[in-house]
Amino acid sequence: MDSPLNQLLLYCRPGFEAEAGRELTDAAAALGAWGYFQPADGMGWLQFTLAGGMDAPALLSGLPLSTLVFVRDWMVVVAEVELPATDRVGAVLDAVRDAGVDAVPGCDRIEVRVPENNSDADLSRFARKWVAPLSRALRGAGLLGDGGGNGDRLELLLVDFSRVVIGISPVNNRARWPMGIPRLKLSEAAPSRSALKLEEAWKVLLPEGRALDYLGGGKTGVDLGAAPGGWTWQLVQQGMTVTAVDNGPMDDALMATGMVTHVQSDGYLWRPKRAVDWMVCDIVDKPRRTATMVSDWFADQLCRYSVFNLKLPMKRRYEEWLVCRDLIGERLAEAPFAVRLRARQLYHDREEITCFLERTD
Numbered sequence: 001m002d003s004p005l006n007q008l009l010l011y012c013r014p015g016f017e018a019e020a021g022r023e024l025t026d027a028a029a030a031l032g033a034w035g036y037f038q039p040a041d042g043m044g045w046l047q048f049t050l051a052g053g054m055d056a057p058a059l060l061s062g063l064p065l066s067t068l069v070f071v072r073d074w075m076v077v078v079a080e081v082e083l084p085a086t087d088r089v090g091a092v093l094d095a096v097r098d099a100g101v102d103a104v105p106g107c108d109r110i111e112v113r114v115p116e117n118n119s120d121a122d123l124s125r126f127a128r129k130w131v132a133p134l135s136r137a138l139r140g141a142g143l144l145g146d147g148g149g150n151g152d153r154l155e156l157l158l159v160d161f162s163r164v165v166i167g168i169s170p171v172n173n174r175a176r177w178p179m180g181i182p183r184l185k186l187s188e189a190a191p192s193r194s195a196l197k198l199e200e201a202w203k204v205l206l207p208e209g210r211a212l213d214y215l216g217g218g219k220t221g222v223d224l225g226a227a228p229g230g231w232t233w234q235l236v237q238q239g240m241t242v243t244a245v246d247n248g249p250m251d252d253a254l255m256a257t258g259m260v261t262h263v264q265s266d267g268y269l270w271r272p273k274r275a276v277d278w279m280v281c282d283i284v285d286k287p288r289r290t291a292t293m294v295s296d297w298f299a300d301q302l303c304r305y306s307v308f309n310l311k312l313p314m315k316r317r318y319e320e321w322l323v324c325r326d327l328i329g330e331r332l333a334e335a336p337f338a339v340r341l342r343a344r345q346l347y348h349d350r351e352e353i354t355c356f357l358e359r360t361d
C-alpha cells in the first residue's frame with residue numbers, strides 16, 4: 001500500500017456510536033493497536049482512527065467482526081471526498097486515484113450507501129442511480145476489477161450530496177448484509193414482529209451453514225416471556241415442541257398447531273422437569289437478572305443453546321454488557337463443559353442486544 005490506511009468507518013445502530021467506538025478502542029488495544037473515534041451522535045456510523053500499533057487492514061485481519069457487539073459492519077477508509085455540484089464521478093475517481101491504494105482493483109463491485117437514518121428520498125434515489133455510471137468510470141480508469149477480483153467491495157457512504165466516504169469492505173471480515181441490515185420478510189402467520197428478531201439472531205449468531213444442526217431434527221424448546229408468540233412460532237417452524245412461559249395470552253393459531261404448551265408462570269423462576277435443547281428469553285427486565293438466570297440454566301444443564309436479550313439501561317450501556325458477559329463467564333467457569341457466548345446488537349434490536357450462548361462439548 002502506498003498510502004497509510006489508518007481509518008475505519010464503523011456502522012452501528014443510530015444512537016450507539018459511543019458504544020461502538022469504545023468497543024473498538026478496547027478490542028484494538030487488546031491487539032496492541034491504539035486508536036480514537038469521533039462519535040457522530042445518532043448518525044449510525046462513525047470514524048475510527050488508528051494512531052499506532054498497526055494500520056486498519058492489519059487490525060481487520062486480526063479482529064473478526066463477529067467478536068464485536070455494537071459494531072455492525074465496517075470498512076477501511078480509502079478517501080473522504082467533498083463532492084462538487086457537478087461531475088461528482090470525476091471527484092471520486094480523482095480521490096481513489098490519489099489515494100494510491102493497491103487493494104482497490106481487488107474490488108469487482110461497488111456499493112453506494114446512505115446513512116441508516118437518512119430521510120432524504122432524493123439522496124437515496126441518487127445513491128441507487130450512481131452505481132452504474134460510477135462503476136463504469138472506475139473500471140474504465142483501471143480502479144475497479146472486472147471479474148478477477150478477490151471479492152472485496154468498494155463501498156461509498158454518501159453522507160449527503162456534498163460528502164462521500166470511500167472504503168474497502170473486506171470479503172472475509174464483513175457483515176453478511178451491507179451495514180448489517182438484513183432484508184427479512186415478516187410472515188403473515190407470525191404472531192408478532194419480534195419473530196424477525198429471532199430469525200435474524202439465528203442468521204447472524206449461529207455458525208454459517210449449520211442452521212439445520214442447531215435447529216432441526218425435532219428438538220425441544222422453552223420460550224420465556226413468550227406472548228403473543230413470535231419467537232415460539234419461529235421454534236415451531238423448525239419442528240420443535242415448545243413450552244411457552246408467560247402470564248399473557250398466546251396466539252390462537254399458534255396454539256392450534258398442538259406443538260406448544262402454554263405455562264402461566266414467572267419465567268425467571270420456572271424450570272423444566274427434563275433438559276431441553278433450546279431456551280430463548282425475550283423478557284424485558286434488568287440485564288443482570290437475565291444473565292444470572294441464563295447462567296443457572298446452563299450450570300444445571302437444562303439446555304444446550306440459548307438466545308436471549310439483554311435490555312440495556314439508559315446509561316453505561318457498554319459497561320452493562322461487559323458486566324453481564326463477565327457474570328456469565330464467571331458463573332460457568334467451573335462447569336464441567338465449555339460454553340461459547342456471542343452477542344450482537346441486531347438490526348431488529350432497539351435498546352437491547354441479543355446473545356447466543358451454547359454448550360460446545
Ligand code: SAM
Nearest residue numbers: 192194225226227228229230231248266267282
Ligand atoms: N418474544 C415475544 C414474541 O415474539 O411475541 C414477545 C415478548 S414481549 C417483548 C415480553 C413478554 O415478556 C411479555 O409478553 C410479558 O408478558 C412477558 N414477561 C414479562 N415478565 C415476565 C416474567 N417474569 N415471566 C414471564 N414472562 C414475562
